[in-house]
Amino acid sequence: SWTLRNTEINNKFILCFAALRIFLLVILFYSIFAISPDSCQVWFKLNSTTSLLKPATDHHRRHGFCTLEPLSPEDAEEERLLLESTAWPETPLLPSPLSLEETSDPAHSTFTILPGKEGRQWQIGDQLEVTINMCDFKGRPKKTGGDVLLARLHNLSLVAGVAGKVVDHLNGTYTAVFSLLWEGSAQVQVTLAHPSEAVTVLQRLNVEEPDRVYFKSIFRSGNLSQTTACNVCLRPTQQPQCNYTDVRTGEPWFCYKPQNLSCKARINHSVKRYDWNLVIVKSGPAGYYYEGVWHALGGSTVNQFNTVTITQCLKGKVVYMFGDSTVRQFFEYLNTELPNLKEFDLHNDRKAGPFISLDYTNNILVKYRFHGPPSRTAPVPISELRYMANELDGITGGSNTVVIFGIWAHFSNFPMEIYIRRVQNIRRAVVHMLDRAPDTLVIIRTGNPKELTLTVALTNSDWHSYQTNKVLRAMFNGLNVHFVNAWEMTLAHHLPHDLHPKPPIIKNMINVIMSYMCPQKGG
Numbered sequence: 001s002w003t004l005r006n007t008e009i010n011n012k013f014i015l016c017f018a019a020l021r022i023f024l025l026v027i028l029f030y031s032i033f034a035i036s037p038d039s040c041q042v043w044f045k046l047n048s049t050t051s052l053l054k055p056a057t058d059h060h061r062r063h064g065f066c067t068l069e070p071l072s073p074e075d076a077e078e079e080r081l082l083l084e085s086t087a088w089p090e091t092p093l094l095p096s097p098l099s100l101e102e103t104s105d106p107a108h109s110t111f112t113i114l115p116g117k118e119g120r121q122w123q124i125g126d127q128l129e130v131t132i133n134m135c136d137f138k139g140r141p142k143k144t145g146g147d148v149l150l151a152r153l154h155n156l157s158l159v160a161g162v163a164g165k166v167v168d169h170l171n172g173t174y175t176a177v178f179s180l181l182w183e184g185s186a187q188v189q190v191t192l193a194h195p196s197e198a199v200t201v202l203q204r205l206n207v208e209e210p211d212r213v214y215f216k217s218i219f220r221s222g223n224l225s226q227t228t229a230c231n232v233c234l235r236p237t238q239q240p241q242c243n244y245t246d247v248r249t250g251e252p253w254f255c256y257k258p259q260n261l262s263c264k265a266r267i268n269h270s271v272k273r274y275d276w277n278l279v280i281v282k283s284g285p286a287g288y289y290y291e292g293v294w295h296a297l298g299g300s301t302v303n304q305f306n307t308v309t310i311t312q313c314l315k316g317k318v319v320y321m322f323g324d325s326t327v328r329q330f331f332e333y334l335n336t337e338l339p340n341l342k343e344f345d346l347h348n349d350r351k352a353g354p355f356i357s358l359d360y361t362n363n364i365l366v367k368y369r370f371h372g373p374p375s376r377t378a379p380v381p382i383s384e385l386r387y388m389a390n391e392l393d394g395i396t397g398g399s400n401t402v403v404i405f406g407i408w409a410h411f412s413n414f415p416m417e418i419y420i421r422r423v424q425n426i427r428r429a430v431v432h433m434l435d436r437a438p439d440t441l442v443i444i445r446t447g448n449p450k451e452l453t454l455t456v457a458l459t460n461s462d463w464h465s466y467q468t469n470k471v472l473r474a475m476f477n478g479l480n481v482h483f484v485n486a487w488e489m490t491l492a493h494h495l496p497h498d499l500h501p502k503p504p505i506i507k508n509m510i511n512v513i514m515s516y517m518c519p520q521k522g523g
């Protein structure tokens, strides 16, 4: 039976100072820019602060300076539904003149564990409910919702943990619901990832300043060389633009045209610098940790794999990995753990890839490739800048083919439409691949919560990742694909949230992947 007693529960509200500061710093950092020597940047950022305090016009609220190409009627309808399902509750406007006194403050906020049914002891299978009351810096109860709250029930000595589901009552009150899944005592943790006022700022930044993460390309021809700014969409200026919209997928990409070179002279893509620096419609958790081991709920079993059983499982297989650096972690894990798997050195950048590894004895091939722009990477040659959907079109597929992908972390500064359209293209390619080779195994890694420094909060917020996960889930619903629920696997673990989850979490993710590939193997 479940022996969680109220006396053993620490009502602990994690004072997530880093996250709390986001809002403050969004403002502060603009002031910092005022004294930066980079006058061009100062000009723009400073001006945008003032504009953020003004109410957005209807046109700007929705479109900013990006022109989105029309979609087919079906895709447009899907986009509308997805936007509706990820619509965040209305968040408070920023007060003008600016004051932080009325913003959500974890230090003044509290939560209460509600008594169990009929006052009896908690039992395994019960739902534990927690009421969260948010207050502002003056200690006054908040009247509106929209705070990004993460909830976890855990026990450090048992290395056990499960993510909670947070329900927003839109009046400053929230309920966190946890499934009780292991025997023993536990603690509740509630973390304020982003106050609702920060969501207001992030929402507007994604429409008005999607280019706050900026990219560049080098153009070269003969002895002429020039570098210009690139992005999914560019602010209209006097400067002509080069249109690199992908002919096959229609994925938009533009660079300002270099003055004395042609658009064809583009040779490199890289992130310039950003030095200023749910998941599911389904209810209930996807799984939980017990003694450090992830147990999946809802039918699938996660087996434990070691070097020998992973090699047995991969024997004769080709594994394609696509996506951002969080998928690269899987490639790195296999390379480190499997003694016979040897990387063939393609002399590529250690972060950008692409990479390839071979185990000749066991006939295993593992490949990794980034998901294409807007990849925030070190310079990559244009010849290696490929869209995932086009790469998938080039895979024959079959029972020995495994495709693992994850695409989320590099889209957080854009309106959600940009992400939806990318996933629509990827899904079309996945559907074609499963049509021609239904035996192909497709595994999708979701996004995860991360440490929220200022840069991360502004360019890769948990608020946005949470919604990309929701979109991803909804869009692949009903298709023969599997998920690694990285959101919950990171949230439920006691290790700190990290863009790149630490090895104990990756090991559990690998076990989830291997269990999809070889359900009968493992220890």
Ligand SMILES: *[C@@H]1O[C@H](CO)[C@@H](O)[C@H](O)[C@H]1NC(C)=O
Binding pocket: 169, 171, 173
């Ligand atoms: C907020 O809404 C919930 C659900 O409707 C309700 O139970 C609760 O009493 C409300 N709280 C306040 C402070 O109004």
Ligand SMILES: *[C@@H]1O[C@H](CO)[C@@H](O)[C@H](O)[C@H]1NC(C)=O
Binding pocket: 154, 155, 156, 157, 158, 183, 184, 185, 186, 187
């Ligand atoms: C974890 O659970 C065990 C067994 O109920 C208990 O003895 C221990 O105090 C708990 N540890 C923490 C950190 O909650």
Ligand SMILES: *[C@@H]1O[C@H](CO)[C@@H](O)[C@H](O)[C@H]1NC(C)=O
Binding pocket: 222, 223, 224
């Ligand atoms: C660049 O090359 C052209 C001919 O290819 C030559 O005339 C010119 O002097 C070169 N310019 C420089 C700066 O080297």
Ligand SMILES: *[C@@H]1O[C@H](CO)[C@@H](O)[C@H](O)[C@H]1NC(C)=O
Binding pocket: 069, 243, 244, 245, 246, 247
């Ligand atoms: C860019 O090119 C694509 C097709 O190649 C076209 O559909 C689109 O309208 C162009 N965009 C702009 C802004 O010129």
Ligand SMILES: *[C@@H]1O[C@H](CO)[C@@H](O)[C@H](O)[C@H]1NC(C)=O
Binding pocket: 226, 259, 260
């Ligand atoms: C382009 O060429 C013109 C005329 O030769 C020159 O004045 C200008 O500086 C060049 N621009 C760049 C960016 O090299």
Ligand SMILES: *[C@@H]1O[C@H](CO)[C@@H](O)[C@H](O)[C@H]1NC(C)=O
Binding pocket: 218, 267, 268, 379, 380, 381, 382
């Ligand atoms: C651009 O790419 C080329 C190879 O295409 C490479 O040699 C060069 O070092 C890259 N430039 C930068 C600045 O990284």
Ligand SMILES: CC(=O)N[C@H]1CO[C@H](CO)[C@@H](O)[C@@H]1O
Binding pocket: 043, 046, 047
């Ligand atoms: C400080 C600063 O550069 N302000 C500029 C903001 O933008 C307006 C035009 O929209 C300029 O006139 C200001 O000089």
